[in-house]
Amino acid sequence: MKDILFAINAVLPIILTIAVGYGLKKIKLLDDENAKKLNTLVFRIFLPVMLFLNVYKIEDLGAIDLTFVFYAIGITVLLFLIGIPVMHILFKDNRQRSVMLQGIFRANYALVGIPLAESLFGSEGSIMASLLSAFIVPVFNILAVICLTIYSAGDKKPSLKGVFIGIVKNPLIQGIACGFVALLIRAVFTELGIGLRLSQITPVYKTLQNLSSIATPLSLLVLGARFELSAIPHLKKHIIIGTVNRTVIVPLIGISIAVLLNRFSGAQFASFVACFCTPVAVSSVPMSQEMGADADLMGQLVVWTTVFSAFSIFIASYVLKVLGIF
Numbered sequence: 001m002k003d004i005l006f007a008i009n010a011v012l013p014i015i016l017t018i019a020v021g022y023g024l025k026k027i028k029l030l031d032d033e034n035a036k037k038l039n040t041l042v043f044r045i046f047l048p049v050m051l052f053l054n055v056y057k058i059e060d061l062g063a064i065d066l067t068f069v070f071y072a073i074g075i076t077v078l079l080f081l082i083g084i085p086v087m088h089i090l091f092k093d094n095r096q097r098s099v100m101l102q103g104i105f106r107a108n109y110a111l112v113g114i115p116l117a118e119s120l121f122g123s124e125g126s127i128m129a130s131l132l133s134a135f136i137v138p139v140f141n142i143l144a145v146i147c148l149t150i151y152s153a154g155d156k157k158p159s160l161k162g163v164f165i166g167i168v169k170n171p172l173i174q175g176i177a178c179g180f181v182a183l184l185i186r187a188v189f190t191e192l193g194i195g196l197r198l199s200q201i202t203p204v205y206k207t208l209q210n211l212s213s214i215a216t217p218l219s220l221l222v223l224g225a226r227f228e229l230s231a232i233p234h235l236k237k238h239i240i241i242g243t244v245n246r247t248v249i250v251p252l253i254g255i256s257i258a259v260l261l262n263r264f265s266g267a268q269f270a271s272f273v274a275c276f277c278t279p280v281a282v283s284s285v286p287m288s289q290e291m292g293a294d295a296d297l298m299g300q301l302v303v304w305t306t307v308f309s310a311f312s313i314f315i316a317s318y319v320l321k322v323l324g325i326f
Contacts, residue, residue, distance in 0.1 A: 014112065014279075014306050017217060021224020035225040036289065038218060043286035046215035048175025053212050054110060055134050055179025056186075056198065064131045068268045071261075072136050072275050075254050079105040080143050083245075095294040096238065098151035102288070103242040103301045104250060106140045108281045109133060111216050112309075113274030117267075120317060120326060125270035132271045134180075141172045144284065148291040166291075172283065219282045226285075226299050239300050242280075246305040247312040251277045255316050259323065269325050277312045279305035 024030040083104040087097040107113060110133060117129035149166040167173055182198060189196060199205050232239065254276030258264055264272070280302045289295035320326045 012310075014220060015303075017220040018224035018227065018303060018306070021221035022227050023224070024221065025225040025227075030221070030225040032226065035222045038222045039226075039286040039289050039295075042215060042219050042222065043283070043290055044171045046211055046218060047283050047286070048171045048178075049208055050110065050212040050215040051137060051172055051175040052179040052182070053208055054130070054137070055176055056182045058130055058134050058183065064135075065268070068128075068264060068271070069132060069135050071258065071264070072132055072272065073139050075257065075276070076105050076136065076139055076143070079250060079253070080147070084147075090241065091238075093294070094151035095292065096297055098147045098291075098293045099284075099288055099298045099301065100238060100242055100245075101147045102144050102284050102298070103280050103305070104245050106144055106281045106284055107275050107278045108302075108306075109137055109140065109274060109278065111219075111282055112278045113271075116278065116313065117270040117274040120273060121267045121270035124267040128265075128267040129271045129274050132275070134176075136275060138173065138176045140281065141170060141176070141287075142167055144287060145170050145173070145291075148288065148293055152292050170287075172287070216282070219286070223282060223285055223299050223302060226296070227303055228296065232300070235297055235300055238297055239304050242301040243304045243308050246280055246301070247277075247308045251312045251316055255320075259320075259325075266320075266325050269320055273313065273316050273320070277309060277316045279309040 021030065025032075025035070080101070083101045087101050091097050091100060109129075114126060114129045114133060118126035121128075145166045146163050149163045186197065251273075254272055255269075258269065258272050280298075282302055285295055285298045285302060288298040317326065
């Protein structure tokens with residue numbers, strides 16, 4: 001019962017916030033046009049600031065076990081590569097292919113994953129997950145830009161230049177890159193004996209924290225406001241396939257292989273659960289909207305994978321406890 005309650009508590013606040021957004025639409029406090037504008041604002045301002053701070057808050061990149069990092073990245077890239085031919089076989093619409101492919105590899109790591117890792121393995125789990133976020137979140141976003149750019153090209157052959165430009169111009173990538181630049185500056189200051197830190201410039205740092213804190217709740221409210229129950233019959237096949245992929249197949253692959261390798265710690269496994277068992281990233285909705293993919297389908301996948309991820313989180317955490325890893 002404790003494990004069930006843990007899994008429910010990990011995802012229920014997300015579901016309830018989405019429900020509030022849906023309610024706001026029903027009472028006409030938030031319409032579709034304003035929701036789209038807010039989506040754009042989240043994608044271009046609030047999420048980049050949140051990712052910047054997530055990277056900046058990392059204390060020591062040198063403490064990371066590179067095998068652990070390479071495993072998470074390797075499985076993510078493998079899922080991406082396997083998903084490409086599968087999506088071509090199952091779906092004809094490029095706008096939907098890019099969405100379904102994101103639904104396989106792109107986890108809600110920043111919003112659900114890091115707090116989940118802390119719940120699973122305490123402060124050690126949180127530290128390990130935060131360190132991994134500096135690498136896995138950029139990979140999620142770079143792969144997302146690649147698939148969105150490729151499929152937005154339609155019948156035209158996508159160019160490497162176009163993909164590169166798409167990556168460089170992506171606000172989420174820019175936020176992460178700025179975070180690494182800030183880390184580099186902080187390291188140089190440390191070497192020079194300069195004590196000044198961004199966090200000590202209180203007005204600027206507090207403003208960044210305020211903007212960052214808006215990203216998650218506003219993303220979820222907007223997602224709820226754009227959610228349409230009437231779209232379910234039309235997208236039933238997509239929702240079922242996407243939900244099964246994200247909450248069953250991906251956890252089986254990511255966690256099982258790690259168990260078989262038998263070289264990772266409990267805190268690292270907490271990060272793997274955060275990476276492979278969590279729902280599709282909320283940030284994928286505004287990004288899909290901005291890059292011309294099927295944002296409505298993306299929103300459906302976020303909602304339904306969020307609901308069913310409670311089961312994948314519970315099963316993974318229970319099995320790892322039985323195996324003595326947690």
